[in-house]
Amino acid sequence: MKKHNFYAGPSILPQYTIKNTADAILNFEGTGLSLMEVSHRSKEFVAVMDEAQQLFKDLLKIPEGYEVLFLGGGASTQFAMIPYNLMKSKSAYLNTGAWAKKALKEAKGFGEVVEVASSAEAIFNYIPKDYKIPADADYFHITTNNTIYGTEIHHDMDIDIPLIADMSSDIFSRPIDISKYALIYGGAQKNLAPSGIAFIIVRKDILGKMDRHIPTMLDYQTHIDKGSMFNTPPVVPIFAALQTLKWLRDQGGIDAIYKMNVDKAAYLYNEIDTNPMFKGTVVDKEDRSLMNICWVMAEGYEEYEKEFLDFATNKGMVGIKGHRSVGGFRASTYNALPKESIEALVACMQEFKSLKS
Template identity: 55%
Template sequence: MKKHNFNAGPSILADEVIEKAAKAVLDFNGSGLSVLSISHRTKDFDAVMEEADRLFRELLSIPDNYKIFYIGGGASTFFYEVAANFLGKKAGYVNTGVWSKKAIKEAKRYGEVEVLATSEDRNFTYIPKGFAIPEDLDYLHITSNNTIYGTEYHEDIDSPVPLIADMSSDILSRPVDVSKYAMIYGGAQKNLAPAGVAFAIIREDMLDRIVRDLPTMVSFRTHVENNSMFNTPPVFPIYVLKETLCWLKSIGGVEEIYRRNREKAALLYGE
């Protein structure tokens, strides 16, 4: 009997992905080495990174003027890195729960944070809509899905300032118009891979908006210019991420997983 994990932490990966990962732990790509023991600068792992990039772009229809990079850690790392890179004077945040509150706390270390809208008045049981977005903001930050409270943006919002979204728990679960976002980031442990790697999809012009001299590892420019290889990346989680993207493509891509997700949701809400 198949077991399921309904906890709020790392989520169930596809059986095919787990099977391929298990084989790679013993022998990666016929190399005679475990994927846990290979150098990240081998041709075989270069191919993993290239395929992950290609599949991510294909599955989300990511425009050419966007870069993808991976770093160790999780979305919580990005909570302060986003503000460190882009918050010069003032940023806008939408407060929809635990994770957005943590992002707001970290951003306040770097400049003024204006909470443009919040659903805290009703215990975060809805997504605020119709709020004004001042045009003098460095960026607007949203959390697209709130796992603890069960609320999610179902449409991509329009913003007159760069829109940055934490999509940790709903990336690749529904179609997204990437061109509406200046940056999308998240931890991989919900939909993509084991914990240990975080991803970012960033519009190239945002690298010219970095507002301060930063430690090398904190600057997004470092990771873009070095193709996520400035330091040793989380090799195994990235390998599993690539296999998850392969699996997602094999079942019909984002449209198919979105159909399945709506079907599951209808079953639960119907009951």
């Protein structure tokens, strides 16, 4: 049976990435050796790293003055690296969910942290709009897409202090004006690669202003100076990332994938909004994520939750159980998810309605 992969992350990757990575693990670039067992200093792997960084910059139209890094340790390590490198005494965070809160918590180890607004009181089912960013904060941190709750900030803010964004789950899903950000980061395991690397886009002029001692591996400058090769980089995820970037280029780049993402999300949100058995969890439609779509059983149908999950699972839907803090269902609709999978899910929802009404 055909599986439809709606996992929130690690999550669906293009077949192009999967096939090329499997091939390289058997024989990397005709070396007769596995991708897993060649030196990261070999000319073959250095070429992979260089091409991945360049294509990453090209696809996102990253302006001069920024550097792209691929580092181990995941986005969670970035939660600490950001204040380590950029927070003198005060920072500001927008609390839009569990990951935003974890980022905020780490910064508290480095000084005063202002939570400018929070939607915690409503299980983060909207993005706070009215708040004031302290002008004397060293930076303002946002989480653009909230994987668990299905909310997303769809625009690039124009603010007066350095803007830092965790884009773990929406990088490469829509056009971004990179120049609005001082630093963008994320785990790669959604729209890019298997788990094991974080990407960082950093404007170089914001660095080098701290007095504190920064451990070498936590210092962005270390990795800029060595082109992400200060220590042995995670070779398999970086190779896989390059494949996904090539696939994305072949799809027509970010403008093209964005159109497909809008179309896919609209198709599923339409079903959620019109099928009487279900309802979306995100109140304000402009806050709805294009990448993680959350819904629950509508009033009067709560008893069918488990039955629908089993029904859909038996038809090949994988990973649609909602996060425990929200309940219900979540379909992650990352770049690599074909519309066919959305159609299969919507067909499940329609069929289930016919069975029950």
